[in-house]
Amino acid sequence: MSVLIVAEHLRGELRPITLELISAARELEGPVAVAVIAKDPSALTDAVDVEGVNEILSVKVDQEEFENDVYQQAVERLIGQREPQVILLGFTVNSMGYGPAVAAKLGLGFASDVFSIDGAAGGPVATRAFYGSKVHAEVEFPGHDRVMLLLRPTAWPPAEGAGSAVEEEVSVSISGSLARHKEFVDVATGDVDITTADFLLSIGRGVGDKENLPQFEELAGKMGAILSVSRPLVDQGWMPNSRQVGQSGKTVKPKIYLALGISGAVQHLAGMKTSGTIIAVNTDPEAAIFSVADYGAVADLFEVAEELEKLY
């Protein structure tokens, strides 16, 4: 099936989601076109020119950064021109700002947070989660010639390999943007957002004393993880609430959740059990954390931590 991908960029750099969309598109075995909508598309075309991309559509616009009306008008024009069967966007904040609008206006098939696509049948069959990720479902789009899918970031690997795409300039006249970008504000580096971390090293009551914390902070740093904690440590005042994983703290879903000395109170599990890979270390073989962990070890967390330190 023919695929149109809309590239995403921020402050002059291509966002990795774009390359993931290309990987997904390649699975559908059809012509793949990538639209780059920017003030200076040429700065980004090289980055999207990877194996699997047939065409790169450069759309020059006046706006420096993403504005949803701009993208909406450009994408609608491109869809009208190229008539792709599948339009792939990332399931990102930008796409949320215009994707559904385009779908509503043009009567497209639509599904978001998709993490698997089957292109074998006549039209695409997308797999997404329902009921807060507890169940998955395959959805199809009968009666729609054109389908827009917003794909889950990191569900596909970024596409690699040099490509040989044909570049084409497409001119689109944008009639006014009603939501205009003014400036960016970076988040204060003061504290860390554990909900966006890929790897969390989480410690619980088992660490015993406040004085033991620095050791784990160091270990987390070495392993490339962010340190998070269970409630008791926050209650004691050893860590701020922003680091707390659990029902009364934050819900996290990192790729890896390494829990040391956490017994797995129901409230804590609620905040992390949907994590990718959960590894738990606890001296209590009956600790509830083992019921949600993928890997477990009944061991003393200090001993394991010491050994880990030697390895990193």
Add this chain to the structure above:
Amino acid sequence: MCVKQVAVLGDEVEFTADERDVDPDYLDYALNEWDTYATEEALRLCEAAADGEVVVVSVGPEDAEEAMRRCLAMGADRGIRVDSDAWLDPIQVARALAEVVRAENPDLVFAGVQSADAVQAATGTALAELLDLPRVAVVTKIELGDGNATVNRELEGGVLDVVEVDTPALLTIQTGINEPRYATLRAIKQAEEKEIDVRQPGDLGEPAYQVKKMFVPPKGEGAEMLNGSAADVAQKIKEIVEEHTG
């Protein structure tokens, strides 16, 4: 202000005979978390302006009114429910809401960024399109101006995009924008006196998607235990970490 009563699934699940949905016995219902923030924001804006009305709108069956009562208990003035018991996609929902919202002639329309059950994050933006309103999605701060509003859009990684949007506009509200006030059960019960107007939906058009099959994702059977000395365990952990990163 568009709200949704979402379905909450526990740890156990069974599917309907056609395997296209979860057996309703296994579902609990609650007001969508994003909508509590949206309601709170709407109330704050009206309170700051010392003027204004907060109308809560929802598409759903009669028991969806329970979720709406929560908003009314927090302080919303009245509610409108578009009656529907069917499984609707976000664009159909937007169509159901459009006529009602348009008739109200609002200065601002709020929706939550996404619903906790379907997580499509689409209804708000789709509705904006049908109403032909300027829109910003994933808003974490609102400052009203004259004929426009300055809002913060929260991008991935915490970067904030400051956007100026013409008003009237539709904004989808992200969690954390404020601290939603608590509605005591007493207030919720007494909110039963506030009116909820029921309308019938118009033509909702063709569904944007259809569920072919619903299933429980395959999951491992309990933890795989790592044995050996602390050193062995540490080594294995390192291997697992390396395997799953990158």
Add this chain to the structure above:
Amino acid sequence: METRETFAGLETWQIVLWYSLIVVSVAIFFFGVARLVLKYRRGRTHTVIGNRLERAKNAARIIATHAWIRRRDPLAGLGHLLVFYGFLVLFAGTAILAFQDDFANPVLGFDFWHGWFYLGYSLFLDLFGAGLVVGLAIFAVKRGILRPFRLRYWRPVEPTEPLRDQSKRYELGDWVFLGSLFFLALTGFLLEAFRIAAHDPDFEVWSPVGWLVGNGFIAIGFDGKAADDARFADWWVHGVFALFWVSSIPFTKAVHMLMAPIGVAVKDERAGNRLPPLHADAKAADVGYAFIDALSPKHLLDLDACTKCGKCHAACPATATGYPLSPRDLILDLREVAEGSMGNRAALGIPPRFPEHAEILGTIKPETLWSCMQCMACVEICPVGIEHVPIINQMRRALVERGEMDGQLQQTLETIYTSGNSFGEPKRKRGRWAKDLPFEVKDVRKEPAEYLWFVGDYASFDPRNQKITQALARILRGAGVDFGILYDGERTAGNDVRRVGEEGLYADLAEENVATISECSFDRILTSDPHTFNTLKNEYPQFGGSWNVLHHSQLLLELLERGRLKPRKGLGYRVTYHDPCTLGRYNGVYDAPRQVLAALGAELVEMPRNRDNALCCGAGGGRIWMKELKAEDAPRPSELRIDEAVSLSKIDYFVVACPKDVTMYEDAIKTSGHQGEIELRELSELVLESL
């Protein structure tokens, strides 16, 4: 003739002056009292005080025996006994004399104040007067030298403007009170002494103290006219000071003489364990105590009954661990507001002043109110029947109504609202613990059973507690007890929801549970959770559910006594038992668990603070759902408790009978650094072990 002349040496105009002063003094006294009564009547929350005769009789007994005052401080009890009866007798003495002189003699022509009566009267008054002085001395030693923690005015949290730290004023008031009574006693005895020195009648040996001092004066040559002049001067000093003292009663610490007995008489014996429901159509402004005039008349009176004895302050687990709460300071601060807005101080225009409809939320900081564990240690020990816990609860209701609460607490309440339990677990998971048992647990909604076992949230969902619940199930099964559970029909019983102040949610939960339980067929309700026990037993009748409710320790005892449970071996462990607040102080169940332990052959060693003096684990009053409020470097109440247990030396097990205690103390054993020195066992676990 053994008597004495009443107005000896007074000229007629002086007697007239004297009686005029009496009138003025009494008028001021009544004015003050009337103002106080008016203040109490401003209280908008209506409470019904029934069984008045019973209450009066009961109060009379308690006051006469000083049963409440003597608790935990027998020395102070003795002191007060002496002062109390000393004052009463001396006051009665004057009254008898007044009766004789102003009524019996002139009107009835009857004169009894002479002869044996007079001698007996003199002796009696002297002895009790001496006793009064001894009592005052005891108090002076306590306040001045011994200075126990409870008598010191240190505050865990600073007062909020316009309230000021009244410590110095209070201390001064305390000493002035003692001093003034002493002065009255002194001038009274001197009066006798001077009179005896002047006239030396030999029958006055019946006034021993006066006799001794009087003869002392004679010995130093101070007698005759000089002594009589001194007597005359002293008579006026004593008399006027006494009148002044009487008129000052409503305005000083002395007011407790009036209000404390009333406080004792009208104390709600169910205070704390049965909280008042909210009216169905209560408006937001009617909910709880947000303003000083929202307090019930009874509670307003409580504020004045307080004698600053500090027993609540010393008993409070929050005060002991650096929480921003002291029950004593709460009551005294509220008193200041009440006085400054509606009381005598307001009438006299003395600052700090408050508007009549003064807001108390804010003046009393929310964290002060949220610090309370609702453990009832304060209410339990208060000698004058002050109801701190219900007052705090009402103020919490007002805070909740305004949405002013901890984010975590709000989250928990919302979770309870949507999923019917505080863990956010789906309803179906309630019965999950039963699935691991080798037998089926009856669903009491479908089949009748002798016992409806209302399990409770923690016992159902918390993994550590699930083991205990399973243990209990095995025990009951083994004893042939016919029981069933409600499975997913159970909602959280709501005890702590009510204690947190979300009355609407509580009523909703209670109504639902009552409906579910009413459909079942059973004899008695059993629960292993004391919080559940409390609310099912004491408060569900408010919602139409009156049943016979049993705590599992009580049922276990019954089974052991009837031989349906036969311990195979005696457990020779050395154990200590922690009384859960909601089982012990709230409901008086102290013995059943101890008898169970005895029947198991365990050696029970009591901690210093046991039974009604047990130290709360810190989870109650919804605190387990809130963020930590105690001082950073202070130990937790649960850690203090473990320290207490460990100090008993060689204790094998710390025994508890409450699921929240299990959670709190398992934690505390680790965090207090005593892991390995002591282990926790729940009652059921020990029973199972012995079978």
